[in-house]
Every structure is written in C-alpha cells, then in structure tokens.
Amino acid sequence: MDQSELRDWEARCIQEEPPACRAACPLHVDVRAFMEAVAAGKTAAARKVLERAMPLPGVLARICDHPCEAACVRRDLGGPLAVGDLERFCVKSTPAGPKPLVLPAKGRRAAVLGAGLCALTAAWDLVRKGYGVAVHFQEDAPGGWLRGLPEPLLPPDVLAAEVAMLARMGVAFAAGQELSQAFLASVRSDCDAVFVEYGAGATPDRACGLCPASRDAVDPVTLAMADPGLFFGGWPGPDGAFSPISCAADGRRAASGMDRGMSGASLTASREKEGAHPTRLVTRTTEVPPVPRMVPADTRAGFTAAEAVAEAARCLSCECLECVKICAYLERYQGYPKTYARRFYNNAAIVKGNHQANKMINSCSLCGLCTEVCPGSFSMADLCLTARRDMVERGKMPPSAFEFALLDMAESDSEACALAMPGPGAETCGHLFFPGCQLAGASPDKVGLVYDHLRDNLPGGVGIRLGCCGAPGRWAGREELFAASMARFRADWERLGRPRVVAACATCLKTLVEAAPDIPAVSLWRVLAGETGLPGNAPLAGAGSRALAVHDPCSSRHDPQSQAAVRDLLSRLGVT
Ligand code: SF4
Ligand code: SF4
Ligand code: SF4
Incomplete structure (x- = not known):
C-alpha cells in the first residue's frame, strides 16, 4: 500500500469527520467535547474547549447566535442541544483561563481599523500568530456595536476584561482616531496588511465607512478586493442586524488571509474547511428515544448547574462506528x-x-x-x-x-482427494455437481446421495468435481495458489464440455461467480427447490415441533434466491 492508496482508504471512513454541530459552527468549536465535559460536571474543562476555538470567549460564548443548533442531530429527537445557553452558563460560572499562547514576534505589522467584534477577532488571531497589531477606532473605547448590547447579555466588565486580555497579548489600542481615506492610506504605507471593519470611518451618509457596502464586493474566500494587502469584514445581515458569529468568522477569515499574505503563502489554497461547512459524518439515530430540551426554571438567569448537566447529557456524542x-x-x-x-x-x-x-x-x-x-x-x-x-x-x-487452511486446500486438491468426472459412461455432462471441500470432507455419504438424486432428475448428464474452489489461497493473500486452483477448475470444466456448475457451498459459488463469471454456476439449493425437488418430497417426522434457526452464510449475503430456496425446502419438509 503506498501513500495515495492509504489516503484513499482513509477517505472512505468518515469516523473522524466533525459532528454536524462543529461543522456548522464557523469557528469549529468542539461542541461534542464541550457537551461531554458539561455533562460530567466539569465546567472548567468545558470552558477550555471553548477557549481553544473562540476569540474573546467571555464575550462570544455569551452572545453567539448559535447556527450549530440548527444542525444538531438531536433536533428531531426532542430538540437541538441548547448550545448557546450552555456556553453562556459555562462562561458565567467559570473564571477565564490564562493568557492564550502567543507565537514569537514575526517582525511584521498589521493595522485593524474598527473595534467591533469582527475587528477584535482579527486582532486576536493576528497577535496570537506573532504579528504586531494596532487597533484604531473613532470612539473612546473599543467594542463597537458590542457596547450597545443589554447589560444582562453582555456586562461591560466582561467586554473590558477581554479587551484587557488583548492588550496583555500585545495588541495596541488607539482610541479617538479619525478613520478617513487619508488615514487608511497612511496605515497602508506603514503596515504589511490592513483590516477594515464594516462601519469603520462611518459618516451619516455612508454607514459602511471605509468598507465596501456589501460583502459581494470582496472575494468570499479571502475577504480581499483586488489588492491583497487590504481585507474587510463584519457586514450586518440582510435585516441590518449583526450576527455575532458571522462577525467573528469574518474576522478569523480576514486574519487568516492577512497571515497568508504576510508570510508569502497562497491566499486561497486549502481553505475549503474554513468557516461552516458540510460534514460527511453520519450518526444512526433510529433507536435513540426523544428527550425534550431542558428549559431553565428561571429563563432570565439561565441554566443552573444541575439543569446544564441534564441538558448536556442529551448530547449523542455524534460519531459513526x-x-x-x-x-x-x-x-x-x-x-x-x-x-x-x-x-x-x-x-x-x-x-x-x-x-x-x-x-x-x-x-x-x-x-x-x-x-x-x-x-x-x-x-x-x-x-x-x-x-x-x-x-x-x-x-x-x-x-x-494460514497454515491450516492452506494444508486443507492442498489436501483437498491432492491426487488422493480431487476428482472430476462426467456421469458413468459419458464423456461430457450438462451439469457438474461441486459439493466443495468441506461438505465432501464432513459428509461424504450425503454427497453421494445428492449426486445420485441430481443424476436421476437433471437432464443432459451430471458429472461431479471434488476439490477446493481456491478461496483459502485468496484469504491467505496467496494469489498464485488461488489462480492455480481456478486454472485447474477451468481445465476440468472445459474437458467436461462446459457444464453448468451446481455448487453446494455458498463460498464456492461466490468465488466462482466473482473469479470466473463466464462459467455458469447455480446453488444446489435453488436446483433442489426449483428443478429436481427433494428426494421423496416427504415432510420430516416431527419437524414442526422443533425450533430451527437458519444461518445464512456471509457469502450468500447478496444471493437472496439461494436464501429463499433454503427456506422453501425447509417448509416443504414441514419446518415452519
Ligand atoms: S462504519 Fe463508520 S467507522 Fe466503520 S468504516 Fe464505515 S465510516 Fe468508518
Ligand atoms: S454557540 Fe456559536 S460559537 Fe458555540 S458552537 Fe454554536 S456556533 Fe459555535
Ligand atoms: S447531538 Fe451533540 S454531538 Fe450531535 S450534533 Fe447535537 S450537540 Fe453535536
């Protein structure tokens, strides 16, 4: 197996695809791991999961408009997991983690114009990658539209704490800056990349400010226009409202493009999995009982710890397996x-x-x-x-x-055991009974009885071939043994006048059909059920009073006619 074959095999198994919730989250928060931690009462561990993926987690986890919920596999089984409410519960009930890891300085500088969620996200990601970042904004404090959110939803001290964290990470804030075209031109000449947030430099007749009025004006993958050093983001939705997660996702996408541009990498290569994307993961839910979504007793206060545990426990921890x-x-x-x-x-x-x-x-x-x-x-x-x-x-x-199987195969094909002959007195035959090595070895008397029955009831003469179909050679990876076995079979078949093969063993039949599709072959059970009938055709004494389980061999999985024939024969014998 070479590397590309390995990749082919790997691509066929979807177990490592993200669950629907994570794929639908533009920031790819590991919701499954988050739910597992909350359900186990490990709220601090749950917060770490959020902090791994989110910029400004104290802010975003409180206000996210949770598109993940619409994708949740539980949605028709009691309602989607309350991801947004649980994230809010988590950050409200745990202290913030330590300062995020910041890579060593790269010696390049980025400017961010605007200080709303999108701009702060771009600054968060860029400073973590080791860029010098300055955030310029017209107001007296950063936050943009975040500052207008109701206090119970986003207390000002939470926003201030995240801004302080950005400063500790190394972001410089420049308040009261007039964001004009001239200012933009000056930061562009000073910096290696510039991000402009929707509304930065807004005027009464131009709400978008220095940013294009519509997202359609920029490349949807890079968020840049023709000039790759200048990036935009943070547009409101069609209703004029800002989606927190879309703003954060724009900031992350723009920061990724700026990083690529500043480090000389392609702006567009391998970005298919950025933002929300489809997932191939399939989770079977046919046996999952519906469990209604937990509603907090006090909807204003949100989940209590016990309610959060109960709600998170509804998560299916989606996977395939x-x-x-x-x-x-x-x-x-x-x-x-x-x-x-x-x-x-x-x-x-x-x-x-x-x-x-x-x-x-x-x-x-x-x-x-x-x-x-x-x-x-x-x-x-x-x-x-x-x-x-x-x-x-x-x-x-x-x-x-595979010593045992290969010795068995060699014995079965040996001069002492193998046989291929037409009916007595004939040179060729119309049918060739092939009982296979196991039946012939275990029940030679029954092989004799069946052979006699076939000869008495099938037209055109019936021959018999004893030996192995070669399957053990294939199982053992010994293709040369398998090929030699099939060659012997074919030579016998040609010599006997190309008869139709009547195979008793489902594995022999499958092996023949797959390896030699030009050799006509049929299962013995179909011949008995449809052509010759059973010897005597009489019900077995007491058959109806005994329980009987029919085990279809794996090799007959795609042979429903043989499976039906076995059941038909049993019912004729009185087995119900
Ligand atoms: S059933 Fe699921 S886990 Fe198993 S191979 Fe297929 S995709 Fe992978
Ligand atoms: S609530 Fe928001 S941030 Fe959290 S997983 Fe859902 S989309 Fe992502
Ligand atoms: S059940 Fe859990 S893992 Fe599955 S999609 Fe919903 S939140 Fe995600």
Missing part, C-alpha cells in the same frame, strides 16, 4: 477502519511487521458485514486482503498464519 458496533474483531483492536488502515500502512514499514498488527491483518473473517453497515461502504475485508497480499509479496507473512 457502525462497523465497530457489529463486529467483535473491529472492536477488539480499539480503533476503527481509518486508524486500522494507518496501522497497516505503518506496519508495512517494519521489517517483519509488528506482531499485533500482523495478527490483526490476518484475523478478519472477511465476512463483509462492515461494508453493509458503513455509510461509506468501507470494506475491511478488502483492506485486510490488500495487506495480506502485500505481506506475502514482501515475504513478511508469518508461515503459521
């Missing part, structure tokens, strides 16, 4: 197929392979159930087979790994 839930093998190795693909890839670099990884590669039963339940149809069986073939090619397959 559908395959791990149904497969003991996948569960045992404490990961999921994406991580297993990485382990297999890394294992290939170790001279003899790691014992644990080798065991894992060779332990999948190749049943294919994971593929059935996986939203991305990830085939662990194909991944394991690829890894096994790779181990064989590199001489790393432990000899003991």
Whole structure:
C-alpha cells in the first residue's frame, strides 16, 4: 500500500469527520467535547474547549447566535442541544483561563481599523500568530456595536476584561482616531496588511465607512478586493442586524488571509474547511428515544448547574462506528477502519511487521458485514486482503498464519482427494455437481446421495468435481495458489464440455461467480427447490415441533434466491 492508496482508504471512513454541530459552527468549536465535559460536571474543562476555538470567549460564548443548533442531530429527537445557553452558563460560572499562547514576534505589522467584534477577532488571531497589531477606532473605547448590547447579555466588565486580555497579548489600542481615506492610506504605507471593519470611518451618509457596502464586493474566500494587502469584514445581515458569529468568522477569515499574505503563502489554497461547512459524518439515530430540551426554571438567569448537566447529557456524542458496533474483531483492536488502515500502512514499514498488527491483518473473517453497515461502504475485508497480499509479496507473512487452511486446500486438491468426472459412461455432462471441500470432507455419504438424486432428475448428464474452489489461497493473500486452483477448475470444466456448475457451498459459488463469471454456476439449493425437488418430497417426522434457526452464510449475503430456496425446502419438509 503506498501513500495515495492509504489516503484513499482513509477517505472512505468518515469516523473522524466533525459532528454536524462543529461543522456548522464557523469557528469549529468542539461542541461534542464541550457537551461531554458539561455533562460530567466539569465546567472548567468545558470552558477550555471553548477557549481553544473562540476569540474573546467571555464575550462570544455569551452572545453567539448559535447556527450549530440548527444542525444538531438531536433536533428531531426532542430538540437541538441548547448550545448557546450552555456556553453562556459555562462562561458565567467559570473564571477565564490564562493568557492564550502567543507565537514569537514575526517582525511584521498589521493595522485593524474598527473595534467591533469582527475587528477584535482579527486582532486576536493576528497577535496570537506573532504579528504586531494596532487597533484604531473613532470612539473612546473599543467594542463597537458590542457596547450597545443589554447589560444582562453582555456586562461591560466582561467586554473590558477581554479587551484587557488583548492588550496583555500585545495588541495596541488607539482610541479617538479619525478613520478617513487619508488615514487608511497612511496605515497602508506603514503596515504589511490592513483590516477594515464594516462601519469603520462611518459618516451619516455612508454607514459602511471605509468598507465596501456589501460583502459581494470582496472575494468570499479571502475577504480581499483586488489588492491583497487590504481585507474587510463584519457586514450586518440582510435585516441590518449583526450576527455575532458571522462577525467573528469574518474576522478569523480576514486574519487568516492577512497571515497568508504576510508570510508569502497562497491566499486561497486549502481553505475549503474554513468557516461552516458540510460534514460527511453520519450518526444512526433510529433507536435513540426523544428527550425534550431542558428549559431553565428561571429563563432570565439561565441554566443552573444541575439543569446544564441534564441538558448536556442529551448530547449523542455524534460519531459513526457502525462497523465497530457489529463486529467483535473491529472492536477488539480499539480503533476503527481509518486508524486500522494507518496501522497497516505503518506496519508495512517494519521489517517483519509488528506482531499485533500482523495478527490483526490476518484475523478478519472477511465476512463483509462492515461494508453493509458503513455509510461509506468501507470494506475491511478488502483492506485486510490488500495487506495480506502485500505481506506475502514482501515475504513478511508469518508461515503459521494460514497454515491450516492452506494444508486443507492442498489436501483437498491432492491426487488422493480431487476428482472430476462426467456421469458413468459419458464423456461430457450438462451439469457438474461441486459439493466443495468441506461438505465432501464432513459428509461424504450425503454427497453421494445428492449426486445420485441430481443424476436421476437433471437432464443432459451430471458429472461431479471434488476439490477446493481456491478461496483459502485468496484469504491467505496467496494469489498464485488461488489462480492455480481456478486454472485447474477451468481445465476440468472445459474437458467436461462446459457444464453448468451446481455448487453446494455458498463460498464456492461466490468465488466462482466473482473469479470466473463466464462459467455458469447455480446453488444446489435453488436446483433442489426449483428443478429436481427433494428426494421423496416427504415432510420430516416431527419437524414442526422443533425450533430451527437458519444461518445464512456471509457469502450468500447478496444471493437472496439461494436464501429463499433454503427456506422453501425447509417448509416443504414441514419446518415452519
Ligand atoms: S454557540 Fe456559536 S460559537 Fe458555540 S458552537 Fe454554536 S456556533 Fe459555535
Ligand atoms: S447531538 Fe451533540 S454531538 Fe450531535 S450534533 Fe447535537 S450537540 Fe453535536
Ligand atoms: S462504519 Fe466503520 S468504516 Fe464505515 S465510516 Fe463508520 S467507522 Fe468508518
């Protein structure tokens, strides 16, 4: 497996895709981790989750208009998680964390015009990346429209504390600055990049100030116009109101563009996952009971600690893991197929392979159930087979790994056991009964009875072939053994006049159909049910009084006709 194949495998498993809430949050707050912490009563840990993603967390967590809630997977199961209210509860009930990490100075300077949420977010992100940042604004204190919010929603001391934190991080604030075109021109000549917030330099007849009136005037990815040194953001919505999270997202996007521009990187490359984006994560909810959203007893005060815990406990901790839930093998190795693909890839670099990884590669039963339940149809069986073939090619397959199956196959194909002949006295045959090595080995008497029955009831003569279909060679990654086995089968089939193969074993049938689609093959059970009937056609004595479980083999998963034939035969025998 090379790197690009690994990437292909990894892309098929969506377990590491973000939950819907996180993908819908323009700042990608890890809502799932936040909910887990709140539900566990660990409010300080929950605040750390917010502080990892949010600029000015004390402010933003109080006022965010929470687009994440509309995306919450719980929305039709009692209502979306109250993310906004819980974030507010969290920052109200815990002290702010330490000063965020600021990278060493890069020796470049950025100017921010305006001091609303968008501008302060841009300043927050830029100073953390090591840029010298000065915020220029016309008013006597920073905050812009934040200062007009009702005090219970955003107390002035909370805003002041975040501004003080920005200052501690190294941001310089210049109040009472007239923001004119001339001033803009002067900061542009002084600084390496400039951000202009909507409303900075506003006049009575131009509310947007130095910023374009509409977002449509700028590149939606970079928030720059033709000149990449100048960035804009913070427009109000169509109703004229400011969305806190959109303003913060604009500030972050602009800061990212400024950083790219100042460090000589592409302004546009690999930015698809910035801001809100779709997620491929699928979380099965069919068995999740609805639980109504918690409403605080005192809606003005918000959640109490107990109410917050109860509300956060409704979170489904969205993830996939559908395959791990149904497969003991996948569960045992404490990961999921994406991580297993990485382990297999890394294992290939170790001279003899790691014992644990080798065991894992060779332990999948190749049943294919994971593929059935996986939203991305990830085939662990194909991944394991690829890894096994790779181990064989590199001489790393432990000899003991498939010793039993390969010896069994060799024995079955040996001169002592293998057989391919037409019916007595004939050169060719119209049908070839192929019981497979297991049935022939375990119940040779029944093979004889069935063969006689087929010969008595099928037209055109019935031959028989004993031997292996070659599947163990494929399971062991020994493609040359599998190919040799199929070649023997084909030679026998040609010699016997290209008969229709009647296979008793679902795995033999599947192997033949997949590897030699030109050889007509059908399951014995369909022939018995639809063409020859059962020997004697009589119900079994006492069959109706016994419980019987039918286990369809994995290899018949996509063969509903054979499955139906087995049930049909049982009902004819009196099993209900
Ligand atoms: S409430 Fe706002 S900041 Fe928090 S996760 Fe939702 S969108 Fe993001
Ligand atoms: S249930 Fe929890 S993890 Fe899932 S989308 Fe909602 S908040 Fe996010
Ligand atoms: S079912 Fe398994 S392989 Fe498929 S996406 Fe989910 S975790 Fe990954």
